[in-house]
Amino acid sequence: MTLQEIMALHLVNLAFARDRAGRICVAGTAAPWLTPELRGRAQALAAAGEFVALEAMLARSVWRYSGKLGGVARNAGVDFLLRDTCAELGPAAANGVLQRALGVAVDGRLGAEVRAVLAGAEVEPAPLLRALDAARRAAGSDAGRARAAVRLAQAFAPRATARPLTAVAAG
Known part of the structure; x- marks a missing residue:
């Protein structure tokens, strides 16, 4: 699994709750990148029990959406935190x-x-x-999500990227 795929899955985990079986719960999630069409496809995959496909689709979608701010940073931790800020608050706020x-x-x-x-x-x-983190919280980020995102960003921070993190391999 690539660093980009790992980061994309963490973005999905920050955005969605999971049920006791670990399956993504799409209902009740308000994210700027979760369009009505994407939400419909996600709900159809969940209803069909296709949770692996659902998670992969959401990871690709959030990575693509957060790419509006992705590639600006060379440090993987900074890139991750910017992407999560974009995924939660939208690109203008990020x-x-x-x-x-x-x-x-x-x-x-x-x-x-x-x-x-x-x-x-x-x-x-x-x-x-x-x-x-401070600027994100001042902009209205959910405090729990912000704390979790910063911990992940700190784990990714030592990793400098040779080029922008722009694409998740199809899977």
């Missing part, structure tokens, strides 16, 4: 969270200045992860 964490003007765009400041901040990811 852009603002990143800009607040970096201490730059918040305009919702990730231009050259933001990318340059991010590249410098990623040299030491721990303070950046703390700043992203």
Whole structure:
């Protein structure tokens, strides 16, 4: 399993509750990337008992959606936290969270200045992860989800990526 696939599955686990048997519960989940069409397909897979296919479909979907902010960071932990912020709050809010964490003007765009400041901040990811966590909570992130996402991001943080994490292998 690739790092991207592992991260995508963690994004799914942060977004969805599971029943006692460990199966994903789609009902009641409000995520900006879970479109009515995708929700319908997910519910159909769950009703058919196709939970492995359901999990794979959701992982591909959340990875694709969070890719709107993916590839900005070179550090896997920072990338993961940005992707989860995007998956929970949407891309515009995630852009603002990143800009607040970096201490730059918040305009919702990730231009050259933001990318340059991010590249410098990623040299030491721990303070950046703390700043992203604080900015994310200020933006209205669920506190429990934010804590879990930061723990995962810290585990991924030592891993620098040679290129952006942009695609999950089809599976």
